[in-house]
Amino acid sequence: MYKSVSLSVLFHIIFIVLTVVSLPFIKKEPITAQQLIAIDIIQISEKTQLPFAPKAREIIEKIQKEKEKRVVTKQAPPKITPKEKPKAVPLPDQLKEKAKEEKKKQNPEEIKELVRQSSEFEKKELFDPNKIAALIDKSKEETAEIKQKQSLELTQNQDSSVSLNKGITLSQEDAIKAQIYKCWNIPLGLPYDQNLLVRIRLKLKQDGSILFSEILDHARMNQPGQGFYKVLAESALRAVKLCDPLKMPATGYEKWKDLQLNFDAKEMLRG
Amino acid sequence: MKKLYLTFFSILFFTHTSFALVKIDITRGNLEPLPTAISPFYMDDPAKFSSQLKGLKLEEKIPELISTNLRRSGLFNVIDPKSYIQSPSIAHMKPTFQDWALIKAQIMVSGKLVIDNKKRLRVEFRLWDVVNAKEIEGLALFATPSSWRRIAHIISDKIYERMTGELGYFDTRIIYVAETGPKDQRVKKLAIMDQDGANNKYLTLGNELVLTPRFNPTAQMITYMSYFKNLPRVYLLNIETGMQEVVGDFPGMTFAPRFSPDGKKIIMSFAKDGNSDIYSMDLATRVVEQLTSHPSIDTSPSYSADGNYITFNSDRSGSQQIYVMKSDGSNVKRISFGEGLYGTPVWSPRGDLIAFTKIYRGNFYIGVMRSDGSGERLLTQNYYQEAPSWSPNGRVLIFYRETKAGKQGVGASSSLWSIDLTGYNERKIKTITDASDPAWSGLLSK
Secondary structure, three states: OHHHHHHHHHHHHHHHHHHHHHHHHHHOOOOOOOOOOOOOOOOHHHHHOOOOOHHHHHHHHHHHHHHHHHOOOOOOOOOOOOOOOOOOOOOHHHHHHHHHHHHHHOOHHHOOOOEOOOOHHHHOOOOOHHHHHHHHHHHHHHHHHHHHOOOOOOOHHHHOOOOOOOOOOHHHHHHHHHHHHHHOEOOOOOOOOOOOEEEEEEEEOOOOOEEEEEEOOHHHHOOOOOHHHHHHHHHHHHHHHHOOOOOOOOOOHHHHOEEEEEEEOHHHHHO | OHHHHHHHHHHHHOOOOOOOOEEEEEOOOEOOOEEEEEOOOEEOOHHHOOHHHHHOOHHHHHHHHHHHHHHHHOOEEEOOHHHOOOOHHHHHHOOOHHHHHHOOOOEEEEEEEEEOOOOOEEEEEEEEEOOOOEEEEEEEEEEOHHHHHHHHHHHHHHHHHHHHOOOOOOOOEEEEEEEEOOHHHOEEEEEEEEOOOOOOEEOOOOOOOEEEEEEOOOOOEEEEEEEEOOEEEEEEEEOOOOOEEEOOOOOOEEEEEEEOOOOOEEEEEEEEOOEEEEEEEEOOOOOEEEOOOOOOOEEEEEEOOOOOEEEEEEOOOOOOEEEEEEOOOOOOEEOOOOOOEEEEEEEOOOOOEEEEEEEEOOEEEEEEEEOOOOOOEEEEEEOEEEEEEEOOOOOEEEEEEEOOOOOOOOOOOEEEEEEEOOOOOEEEEOOOOEEEEEEEOOOOOO
16 A cells, blocks of 8 residues: 555656656747748649549449539639629619719710710629529529420530540630630620520640531521521631630640530520 | 450550540620621722712712611621721722731621613622631612612611621611700601611601601501690501591590501500590501400500510509500400509510510619510619610610700700610610600511
8 A cells, every 4th residue: 555655656756847847848949940842743634634443433423423413513614704794774772872983983974975885883783682582583493494404405414425534624624715715706686595505516736726617516507597596606616716726735635636615605695 | 264364454454545525615705796897898890980979989988887887786896997908899809808807807898889781880798707718698789879878777787687697677767756946835746767867857747746656567657646636646647658647536535556566457545534445446447446444544555576465554553564465455464563663565576575664763764574574674774764666676775865954944855865685785866856755667678
């Protein structure tokens, strides 16, 4: 009994002494050397496009397909400052807050020629908290619409049987998109409520210049009653031509030599 | 066993190297108007042209008018002719597309004037796709020198149609009420002019007040309201002959007339004892049919593009709202449910939309909604504006706007304005006098 108590006391003392002696050292700040961070510059494609073993690929493809069924839109492409389109002229109670600004901006005396430029503010879409319910309802409608659209005309979601191995990475895809966006003058008179999807097949040379381009639904262009489709198709062809040569990644020619561009102006025209 | 090895090795060495076709969705682009070059026209063999014809300078005036038309549509950006480097004849015969691409034009218009063997003036034009280096439209028209404006309008329509897929609206006329004099002694004359304000002509002398003129969409005929024995009555007027007649023998006042889309019927309001209802009349048989019978005020009827429905406004619910019914008067349904008052509904010739005037908290709005009342969109707002009328292609609305009077009640003026469905492209239409109550004709060359 006595022995064990004394042992316990001894160990406690040792412990206390050790803490007292060592703690001040811990408290002292160590010499701080600038820590170096090593950065490897790598092609993102090496990481995103790892070749999978066949079995793994199968599994991933399965998952991907299931995902596609659920996911309606892919990652939003970068915004190319679209011209703001007015949904409507706002009502006075929506205006109240900014009424003062309006007075400054709108100066009818200064109107030159005969064009009255609408002030920016006037055209701004104002978020109306009272309409949240309406928005939610709308989203319901939209999903419902998507399900209904099993018509003959292709929609983007149906068309792109996006395979897992797209060949190019998302960032490369975005770079191509950004180039085409700049070249494409959307015909402004088109109706926004029709399904007009123009698919153009491109074959590219190694330097990114276009070897040939063709419209996939070429026959539709000259059918009667397809005037709007023709207009859109021609504008898409002009866009492709204006963008020639495309700036393509230096490597992986095999992956991007065949491209298909799906032109769809609906989103923009609906504003 | 051997087979197994083979499969194993083939899997090992021949990994998947084939890539699926890369598909990219392009959902965004420029919403700028299309960069367009309109080359001056030229005279083919100028020796054949009389000095008088040369003096008209049509080879400059026609392309200038085309430029004005296209620019006003808001869909085309016409590049300054000073930057054109190609001569008009080369541009018309075999253009060097690089020269036009250099100034960033995407389409180009060229043309020439020819005096043919029968000494007629022929105007040719071609529309080129500069980017794809090909001709996409061409047309030759015979003209008398005095009709050069119409020629330019028809060419503008062709270009518009080719580039938008929709019919144009340049070769059209507008009828309106020309107003002069002080507010308490206003003289109101019926006037007609080209869509761009040229060729203004008065159709009545101004002895009687005239209101709400409307075009027959198929013929050169107008219906309007004027006073007959101090009672407002609906009139018919033939533009070509100048013949006028009172429509029907109603024991009260008739107003707000409008033609049916086939031009065979007139629909209007007939008021008696403080109650107004909607009536239609067959122009050939003069058979009158009462379409609504409600103790409220029903007015401003307008047929749908297919003639099967009628939209009108009524205060049967307590305030003025827009209603739609079948053309036989059955199935009346209210479609406007927003705040404020709704009036002057007009069905688009394209059939999809109804334009209206909305009054809300002392402001006037011109807007559109779908024919079931959904998708209401207000396009423009002002102190006072009303009476929208559609362009024949259903893309542009013309209406009139009044400015506020000064403190003494003078200085108020009214003028014609147009706005397209985007709500962006709002423009004033030049008129000689003050103007109100505009109505757009159908395409003249159709």
